[in-house]
Amino acid sequence: MKIKKRIPAYYWRRASQLACLALFFFLFIRTDYSGSDTIEYAVNVLFRIDPLLALSASVATGFFIVQMLPAVVTLLLTLILGRFFCGWVCPMGTLLDGCHKIVPSKGQGREGRYRALKFYILGFLLVGAWFGLPLAGYVDPFSILVRSLALAVDPALNALATTFFTSTYQQAPAWVNGLTEPLYAFLKATILPFNQKYYDLALLSLAILLVVFLLERLERRFFCRNICPLGAMLAVTARFSLLRGRAGTKCGTCRNCQDVCRMGAIDEERNISPLDCNLCLDCIHHCPGNKISFQFSSLQQVRPSFALSRRSFVGSLALGAALPFFLKSRTLARQSDPLLIRPPGALSEEEFVGRCVRCGECMKVCIGNGLQPAFLQGGVEGMFSPILKARTGYCEYNCTLCGQVCPTGAIKNLDVAEKKKVKIGNACFDLDLCLPYAKGIPCMVCEEHCPTPDKAIKFREVEVENSRREKVTVKQPYLVDELCVGCGICETKCPLPGASAVLVTSAGESRNPAQALPYTSRTGYP
Amino acid sequence: MDRREFLRQVALWSAGLSAGVPHFRIGATLAAERQPSLLTHATGKDYQELVDRVLGPLGGMGKFVRRGDKVVVKPNIGWDRNPDQAANTHPQVVRALVERALDAGAGEVLVFDRTCNEERRCYINSGMEDALVGIKDKRLKFFHPDDRKYVPVDIERGKAVRRLEIYRDALEADSYINVPVAKHHGLSRLTLGLKNSMGVLGGNRGVMHHSLGQKLADLATVIQPKLTVIDATRILLNNGPQGGNLADVRVLDTLVASTDPVAADAYATTLFGLKPEEIESTVAAYGLGLGEMELTKIRIIKA
Incomplete structure (x- = not known):
């Protein structure tokens, strides 16, 4: 007799993660000139479902940015499902899960010492954005990821391929080239960028991403648990979510669920906190007594709570409100840097910096390799925002791609005729x-x-x-x-x-x- | 030194087996030994048919392409401009030449240019990709130059430039067919066949502009097309070499063809109301014995 085996729930989660990651990479590669003046789809959709960037850019500009409307859907789904986004969708989360074996964590981090940090960061970012210091793009997981992929990983990958295939082309015998040259052509047609690009701040962008990965040493998903302001925003929303995990209460000394929980969401009494649980569903699978279930209910008591220190939270808000005024005492406030050349269609400087989420898409898509991440030309608040560095590359006269991929409209989407007038x-x-x-x-x-x-x-x-x-x-x-x-x-x-x-x-x-x-x-x- | 020895040097250098830069010192045929240069021109609306007409008196494509030859057809695809703007060679002219070369039994036909604007935009908006994609023949290779394939070459006969990086396929071609578009150029007044050869150069090509006329002639000692077909179907009279304003374009529906690259440039110059001696590269190439520039000494046939 055949025994029908149920597919474990976490398989679905993994499938979703892999699908989202594949979609993400596909969109990333497609964020390029494709032979048409208009780009059909780009990785900017990822940023448009990001409620943190939607809120912070809207707060900075003073009105809701229509392009970011899809982010509302993310919030609504979070109200129903909790932080599913972190566990099922987020490509950064998936990559962190994927590297778990490579960067194993030392502890479980059950004590959650830094857990409140992300809320302080969120408060600081939003208040800062309001008062004129828009920094959400510095720490948003998508911004960190796409930026470092675009500015560092992608060009480095191409350099690696070019070096390798140049050496085979020059040194290897003909029969090797018979294999390597078609492979190179295939890679160029699929995953490699069309040509070698060069970027400022490539190493800094990469370093930020590496730090996110190295923090895994401290505890699994350290970034997601403790730093990610998007995670914080979703956690705040998930506090009211309908779908809740419920664990067993009378299960003796077994701590399997706590041990496997990648978010440290389960406490000693086996309460599953919706603030942290990203619905990875591993605990269901590892519970020997099958005592864990996820059910819709609105009556659940939230435990543990935010565990915020009021003093720290107010402090972070005050910092966000006060720091912007220090910016006004810089020489930059009086005279902007003459090399601060913004892409065509860029809004006025204040609004531009407020909306720019530092995703690096405009720089990736810039076919002239002219757009570069600013360092301090636009002040600390402008770091990683795009500027034209004309000695490295130029703005192609008939091209309007940067405005097309900008997720927030910081660079207006101009048609060719309009662009030529700018x-x-x-x-x-x-x-x-x-x-x-x-x-x-x-x-x-x-x-x-x-x-x-x-x-x-x-x-x-x-x-x-x-x-x-x-x-x-x-x-x-x-x-x-x-x-x-x-x-x-x-x-x-x-x-x-x-x-x-x-x-x-x-x-x-x-x-x-x-x-x-x-x-x-x-x-x-x- | 003969051509075979030169190609051996190119192959060795490309394979990393020789650190010695290939030398090019193959001389041109002495003017006294040469037949008088033959040049044809024709006017008509059907550009494909026009190609056949100018090639006819020259002996047809079979004269320049033998069975199994590696053929390079080198148009100007330098700019992100559409065919009407007259900045690039007309795609129908290129297509006709490619088809004739394939018909003549070429082993492979390579079409490429090192562009000035972004490569893909140039290939697409020039109309070249559309025109060539229709030719379903595996022997046609229309591609973007590969950075690995530029070979430094010592130009022994050069007066203003001693070494250039030149695309390997251009050096190795059995038959090199130059298909420039005739147009205005700020520095050199006109860009014609000799200037079009800059599309096979690697490295910092801008330095060619310091003494452009002589350097183009020096380059022409190495890149010696068997056939030059100058596209004057529409010519750019101002704001060249990339134009962009249709008011600067004049439609002539004309092609000029010759086996003599200097004669082709010299004759095409007259289409702009200029004299051959007003173009420095023509004068310099004539000075090096690379061809004829005196119109009276050229056999000009209206086809």
Whole structure:
């Protein structure tokens, strides 16, 4: 006789985790130019279901951001199911679970010493966002994950593949290449990025992710239990959730459920706290007496409670309210950094930083490799937000992908015609470096690449003395401010070694009228 | 040194077996020994048929492609611009040439360009991908250049440049067919066939602009197309080389073809109302004996 075996409940959870993770990686890889001007789907959907980022960006801007509407669904589901999101959906959680064997935890962390920390962080972030210090993107799990994948892991993976397949291409005999070259072509067509990209803060982004993983040494899901402000927000919601785990009471000395609980959600009396339980369902499987069940009920008493210290909580709120005012005492508050060049469609600086969740998608999708994470150009509150670094890469004239993938609309989703009207900066020439000026050597690579149909870089033919004191006629470039969009291709392509002789600054950027340039056309120039 | 020895050096360097940079010092045929340069041009609306017309008097594609040859068809796909904007070679012209080369029994036909704008955008928006995807022939390879395949080459006959990184397939091609688009260029006034060869260069190509005319001629000592077909179906008169404004475009429906790369450039220059001697690269290449620039000495056939 065949015995029908029931599929253990946690199998479903694992399946969901794997499916969500696969979907996540698929979307991540697809966050790229695909041969069409419009990108159909990108990893930005992940951020739009994130209620922490929805709330903090909305608080920072002062109204609800419509793009983030799906986040409400997450909250509603949490009201019913509890913190299922952390256990069944979150790709960061899945990766942490997956690396459990590689980074084994020392203890169970039953005492929950740091458990309240995430609530303080949440309070600090939201109050900070309100008063002008929007930092949610620093610690949001999706931001940490996508940012480090985009800025560090993805380019490193490509570098690894390129190095390996270059060595086989150059060193290995033909029959090896017969195997490796098709493999390389396959990888390039599937998981590898189209070309090698380079990013500032790559190591810092990676380090933050590594710390999240290394914290697993202290206890399982340390980040989720103690730090994750999204987890905190879901925990607050889950306090009222309908689906509750109920454990046995008269089960003697067995502590299996406590031992396997990855969230440390089960106390000595085997109460399962909805604040922590992420519904992984492992405890059901490990309970020898089959005493654990999950049922819908609204009458359950919540135990343990938040366990917050009132003093600490008020302190964190006060910090969030006070710190922003220190920002106003910086020189940056008076004069912004001229190299703070924002992507086309970026909102005014304050609103932009408020909405930007530091996910790094715009930088990943930037086909010119021009967008880079800011370090301190926009202040501490602007770290990891995108700026154009025109020596590394430029803004492709016909491309509008950054605005399409921005989950919060910090970069407006402009169509191509609108985008071409946006000026993000202005080029200027360093005449001590620029060859036709400084050395009498012909060049004009900047003019060649200038993409506006009526070129913003024009030239005059001038007779000059070169370094050998010979009279030569050269074409010297100059800029028509009205035509320049600040794309930076001139700075990228300037063939000089080291510093470019063309520099793009944020002068004249159309999002900030205070930066307006004195256009020649307004002063009587024909 | 003959061609076989040069290709051996390229192969050895690529395989990491030789640290010595390949030398290129294969001379051009002396002007006295050469037949007078033959050039054809034709005008018409059907660009595929136009290709056949200009190739006819030159002996047809079979003259340039033998059975089993490795053929490179090198268009200009440098810019993220559409076909009407005249910044890239017209895709129908390229398609016709590729098909003729395949018909002639080519072993493989390679089409590529190192672009100035983002690679994929250029290949797609130039219309090239659409035009070539229809050719269902495994011998056609339309691809983005692979960074690993640029080979440094010492240019022994170069006057302004001594070493360049050149794409391996371009060096190894049995038949190299250059298909530039004729258009305005700020620095060099026009970009034609010789300038189009910059699409096979690796490294920092911007430095070519310091003494562009001579450097293009130096490059032309190595990259010697068997056939040059200049696309003047529509030409860009201003704001080149990438244009973007249709007011700068003039439709000529014309193709120019020649076995002599210098003659092709020289004749195409006249389409802009300029004289061959006004283009530095033409003069420099003529000076190196790479071809004829005096229009009176070129046999020009209207096909």
